[in-house]
Amino acid sequence: MTAKSNEVFFGKKKQWSEIKDNLLRCYLSPYMNKILAHGGPVRYVDCFAGPGRFQDGRDGSPLIAVKEIREAVGRSHASSKDVKLYFIEKEHAAELAEVLGRDPLIGEVISGSFENEILPLAKRLQNSNIFCYIDPFGVKVLDSKLLEEFQRLRFNTVEMLINFNSFGFFRWACAHEHIQIDKETNEEFSDFDDDSDQVVDATEESLNRILGTSEWKETIARYNREKSRNRFAGREAVDEIAFLYWRFLKDRFKYVLSIKISVKQSGKAEYHMFFVTRHEDGAILMGDSMGKREGQMQNIREGGQPTLFDVEPEENNPYDVIDHVLEDLRKKGRSRIHLKEFEAIAYTYMTKFIPETDLKKYLKTLEDVGRIKVDRYPETTPNTGRKSGFWEEGRGKSLWIIP
Numbered sequence: 001m002t003a004k005s006n007e008v009f010f011g012k013k014k015q016w017s018e019i020k021d022n023l024l025r026c027y028l029s030p031y032m033n034k035i036l037a038h039g040g041p042v043r044y045v046d047c048f049a050g051p052g053r054f055q056d057g058r059d060g061s062p063l064i065a066v067k068e069i070r071e072a073v074g075r076s077h078a079s080s081k082d083v084k085l086y087f088i089e090k091e092h093a094a095e096l097a098e099v100l101g102r103d104p105l106i107g108e109v110i111s112g113s114f115e116n117e118i119l120p121l122a123k124r125l126q127n128s129n130i131f132c133y134i135d136p137f138g139v140k141v142l143d144s145k146l147l148e149e150f151q152r153l154r155f156n157t158v159e160m161l162i163n164f165n166s167f168g169f170f171r172w173a174c175a176h177e178h179i180q181i182d183k184e185t186n187e188e189f190s191d192f193d194d195d196s197d198q199v200v201d202a203t204e205e206s207l208n209r210i211l212g213t214s215e216w217k218e219t220i221a222r223y224n225r226e227k228s229r230n231r232f233a234g235r236e237a238v239d240e241i242a243f244l245y246w247r248f249l250k251d252r253f254k255y256v257l258s259i260k261i262s263v264k265q266s267g268k269a270e271y272h273m274f275f276v277t278r279h280e281d282g283a284i285l286m287g288d289s290m291g292k293r294e295g296q297m298q299n300i301r302e303g304g305q306p307t308l309f310d311v312e313p314e315e316n317n318p319y320d321v322i323d324h325v326l327e328d329l330r331k332k333g334r335s336r337i338h339l340k341e342f343e344a345i346a347y348t349y350m351t352k353f354i355p356e357t358d359l360k361k362y363l364k365t366l367e368d369v370g371r372i373k374v375d376r377y378p379e380t381t382p383n384t385g386r387k388s389g390f391w392e393e394g395r396g397k398s399l400w401i402i403p
């Protein structure tokens with residue numbers, strides 16, 4: 001990022017930046033509750049931290065995390081509360097350290113680059129529950145080799161929230177293949193915090209290393225063939241790039257959730273946020289947070305007014321995804337599945353999210369009309385002796401969906 005664009009980014013927070021912040025904010029508190037209840041140290045790492053505060057006075061991701069985590073730690077009744085936050089920042093580390101001040105929660109502010117600092121830091125933080133927030137300007141630094149090295153380390157749990165600039169990758173790939181991007185696509189994505197300097201030094205190897213595959217070449221070639229007759233060709237190619245990244249992550253983590261962040265009237269994506277975890281609880285908490293962000297984005301896009309034209313393409317319907325997951329389980333001969341596992345899988349395949357309450361409401365409807373059966377333990381409520389009808393698991397309750 002040039003010094004100039006850095007200044008633009010941290011001048012006034014944009015609306016889509018707030019969506020990203022809320023995604024993080026709403027996840028951190030329930031995440032901390034869960035992890036602290038299970039015990040074990042928590043290490044939060046903001047890998048592209050920024051200066052901590054925007055010039056318009058709004059909190060940047062470091063202050064958001066410190067505030068959320070401080071509150072969650074204060075509320076928790078856990079016997080051990082070993083929690084530390086770490087920050088990596090290449091250009092604003094001194095400013096950030098000043099903004100954060102002296103706080104017992106702060107582990108360290110590291111002045112340096114993610115590429116050089118993340119592995120040595122992660123080695124020191126082994127055997128903890130680690131959460132990495134990865135919010136770069138472009139995609140250049142998202143090197144799959146780093147992730148592979150990271151995966152060799154030992155942690156109790158690993159969670160990552162990644163801002164993936166899918167259009168940045170697309171633009172970079174087009175430059176490499178000497179393909180001109182059509183005017184509409186360029187305008188569609190014009191509002192970017194991208195590092196256009198990067199476009200110059202793209203090599204095939206560096207592009208392959210981001211997605212862990214060279215299949216992006218086919219995507220770009222298809223875009224080039226179709227761009228003159230299909231005005232959505234650019235948007236489709238950007239979505240396909242995001243899918244390739246999802247698949248790359250899915251090969252490495254059990255649950256991978258990806259949401260399009262978009263506050264434009266047209267519904268066109270600004271970027272994609274990815275979340276990875278190996279734990280059902282993490283996937284459900286983030287899926288729920290993503291579901292709530294969809295509503296927020298919709299409100300911004302329509303100024304709070306629903307419109308006649310607000311029709312989603314069918315493949316984006318989250319309820320269809322739930323039906324497909326059930327169908328898939330039937331085909332695989334799966335006799336029953338825990339509610340939590342089902343929810344985590346459903347969120348992994350959604351491209352448009354719904355809050356957890358809506359997901360459960362839909363499952364309840366399916367039970368009511370007899371499309372699924374549900375086994376509950378305990379089968380009856382201890383107080384009344386009536387048949388149980390709960391939709392939750394934990395604290396002595398279990399629920400299996402029979403697809």
Ligand SMILES: C[S@@+](CC[C@H](N)C(=O)[O-])C[C@H]1O[C@@H](n2cnc3c(N)ncnc32)[C@H](O)[C@@H]1O
Nearest residue numbers: 048049050060061089090091113114135136137
């Ligand atoms: C999108 S901003 C982060 C914004 C921050 N997450 C927030 O919400 O306040 C990206 C930050 O990464 C920093 N940066 C750029 N290249 C970096 C690198 N290779 N390693 C670490 N930080 C880098 C930039 O100086 C910038 O502050």
